[in-house]
Amino acid sequence: MSRAQGVLRLGARSFEPEQLLVMAIVNRTPDSFYRPGITWDEGAALERVHQVVAEGADIIDIGGVPAAPGSVVDTREEIRRTASFVAAVRAAYPDAVISSDTYRSEVAREVCAAGADLLNDSWGGPDPQLAEVAAECGAGIVCAHVGRQSPRTRPHRVAYPDVMADVLRQTLGLADRAVAAGVDPARIVIDPAHDFGKNTWHSLEVTRRLAEMTATGWPVLLSASNKDFVGETLDVPPDQRLSGTLAATAISAWLGARIFRAHQVVETRHVLDMVSAIRGDIPPARAVRALA
Amino acid sequence: MIAAAALCPAAPLLVRELTGATVVLPELRAACREVTGRLLRARPDVIAVVGAGPQTRTWDGASRLDVASFGGLAAAGRGPAGAAAGAGTAGLPTALGLGARLLDEAGYAGPRLLQAIGEDETPAASAGAGQRLSRAAGRVALLVMADGSARRGRRAPGHLDERSAGFDAEVERAVRAGDLQALAAIDPVLARELMAAGRAAWQVMAGALDSRRLDVEVLYADDPFGVAYLVAAVGVDEGGGPGSDRTGASQ
Numbered sequence: 001m002s003r004a005q006g007v008l009r010l011g012a013r014s015f016e017p018e019q020l021l022v023m024a025i026v027n028r029t030p031d032s033f034y035r036p037g038i039t040w041d042e043g044a045a046l047e048r049v050h051q052v053v054a055e056g057a058d059i060i061d062i063g064g065v066p067a068a069p070g071s072v073v074d075t076r077e078e079i080r081r082t083a084s085f086v087a088a089v090r091a092a093y094p095d096a097v098i099s100s101d102t103y104r105s106e107v108a109r110e111v112c113a114a115g116a117d118l119l120n121d122s123w124g125g126p127d128p129q130l131a132e133v134a135a136e137c138g139a140g141i142v143c144a145h146v147g148r149q150s151p152r153t154r155p156h157r158v159a160y161p162d163v164m165a166d167v168l169r170q171t172l173g174l175a176d177r178a179v180a181a182g183v184d185p186a187r188i189v190i191d192p193a194h195d196f197g198k199n200t201w202h203s204l205e206v207t208r209r210l211a212e213m214t215a216t217g218w219p220v221l222l223s224a225s226n227k228d229f230v231g232e233t234l235d236v237p238p239d240q241r242l243s244g245t246l247a248a249t250a251i252s253a254w255l256g257a258r259i260f261r262a263h264q265v266v267e268t269r270h271v272l273d274m275v276s277a278i279r280g281d282i283p284p285a286r287a288v289r290a291l292a
Numbered sequence: 293m294i295a296a297a298a299l300c301p302a303a304p305l306l307v308r309e310l311t312g313a314t315v316v317l318p319e320l321r322a323a324c325r326e327v328t329g330r331l332l333r334a335r336p337d338v339i340a341v342v343g344a345g346p347q348t349r350t351w352d353g354a355s356r357l358d359v360a361s362f363g364g365l366a367a368a369g370r371g372p373a374g375a376a377a378g379a380g381t382a383g384l385p386t387a388l389g390l391g392a393r394l395l396d397e398a399g400y401a402g403p404r405l406l407q408a409i410g411e412d413e414t415p416a417a418s419a420g421a422g423q424r425l426s427r428a429a430g431r432v433a434l435l436v437m438a439d440g441s442a443r444r445g446r447r448a449p450g451h452l453d454e455r456s457a458g459f460d461a462e463v464e465r466a467v468r469a470g471d472l473q474a475l476a477a478i479d480p481v482l483a484r485e486l487m488a489a490g491r492a493a494w495q496v497m498a499g500a501l502d503s504r505r506l507d508v509e510v511l512y513a514d515d516p517f518g519v520a521y522l523v524a525a526v527g528v529d530e531g532g533g534p535g536s537d538r539t540g541a542s543q
Contacts, residue, residue: 279368279370280365280367280369280370281370282313283309283312283364283365284312284313285312285313285314286311286312286314287305287310287311287312287316287363288311288316288517290449291304291305291310291362292305292442292449292516292517292518292519
């Protein structure tokens with residue numbers, strides 16, 4: 001049964017269903033897959049925040065641990081990388097929506113205290129305390145599908161009788177758990193998590209069938225930016241995945257996704273504005289052609 | 293008799309919701325608002341909107357522009373305008389619909405007469421239509437929706453025709469000077485070649501005002517998108533009292 005999308009609350013902000021939001025990625029890591037280390041330096045990271053805000057980002061997603069396996073980033077190090085930075089961003093932008101890309105409840109507590117509004121758990125709830133921290137802090141939470149994958153591992157020979165059924169089962173289960181933990185339902189987001197626990201075929205299929213997620217009424221986050229499923233589909237390295245990413249962005253927006261996690265804010269904003277205008281949700285910025 | 297007249301362009305971009313998020317040409321809109329307001333202040337018994345159409349005919353005064361035929365969020369089934377605007381009048385010439393809209397926006401609720409003048413109507417027939425309009429009531433205000441050449445540049449709707457500059461300059465001069473004879477004498481063939489859609493409507497105005505003494509103020513004259521727009525308020529010398537000045541001023 002399909003449920004209508006409602007208002008999404010993030011921090012002090014409220015977003016109507018037809019508003020499409022750009023979540024800009026700011027990684028405090030030396031080794032993330034896309035342009036590694038570019039915002040490892042705190043000054044460079046703050047500069048990036050200034051830039052993405054100016055470019056129209058609605059949410060700033062700050063992460064301290066790369067998704068891929070590699071050098072260990074323990075809780076203490078993750079807090080060191082992100083908490084003070086969240087505080088700095090909060091100080092610079094009192095009204096911005098700040099998201100923390102973390103799966104650890106100890107980190108969540110620190111970043112929420114520093115001003116984070118949303119806990120972007122890309123790893124499908126491995127730490128059951130995370131939802132409780134979100135509830136305590138009044139933060140939102142992202143409920144992602146990773147199949148049976150553990151944090152910072154790569155999917156290996158994953159198979160699903162029906163991948164979307166598994167996505168729905170896991171994300172809706174996490175959403176229910178978050179509600180039970182006391183998280184405001186208007187602050188819960190679900191995410192099919194492209195590439196996570198999925199091969200390229202799976203990621204393409206969840207994109208194709210995204211309407212099954214949006215029909216649940218939970219706001220859907222698309223996290224597809226420059227990922228491997230785009231790279232494999234087009235046979236291109238990370239620095240040539242923008243057009244493929246934007247195609248997935250447009251299709252997903254059309255199918256009802258509401259938040260778009262992105263490296264390239266301007267291009268993503270343009271695509272989303274085009275989709276909104278095609279849908280008739282927003283007017284063109286300036287129309288005079290054949291009207292003079 | 294004519295109590296006052298106003299000239300405005302018949303550009304769909306005057307419809308606020310059609311230009312999207314940006315208020316395009318606010319100064320043009322303000323000028324149109326101003327001259328329409330002056331028409332209302334002339335205390336007319338009726339306001340006659342004049343504009344080009346496929347043929348000469350009058351339209352019901354309750355007719356409205358079919359905005360959705362140009363698009364807008366209402367055409368996409370979205371936005372408050374969709375619900376509020378209601379259906380427009382099918383086939384109503386754009387110039388008349390835009391004039392009716394200016395009157396709506398000015399809050400005018402009095403009688404209106406919507407006069408389409410055929411694009412190919414002769415100057416004499418156009419002037420005759422104007423004379424009939426001037427007799428429609430004791431005090432008639434004219435809202436003339438008329439454009440100059442649409443061929444004023446390489447990016448203009450009709451590309452560039454070098455003759456357009458001189459043509460439009462002469463129209464502007466005639467309007468500023470209240471030179472009705474010059475307006476009446478505009479060559480319909482040249483006007484058509486230059487895509488000056490307002491030719492017949494100007495000549496209706498010339499016929500309606502006959503040889504009255506005019507006090508003209510041009511509030512806008514420019515071609516930001518390659519079409520000559522002219523916004524003018526035309527005051528009419530009412531000396532001599534209603535009905536008595538017509539013959540006196542005609543020599």
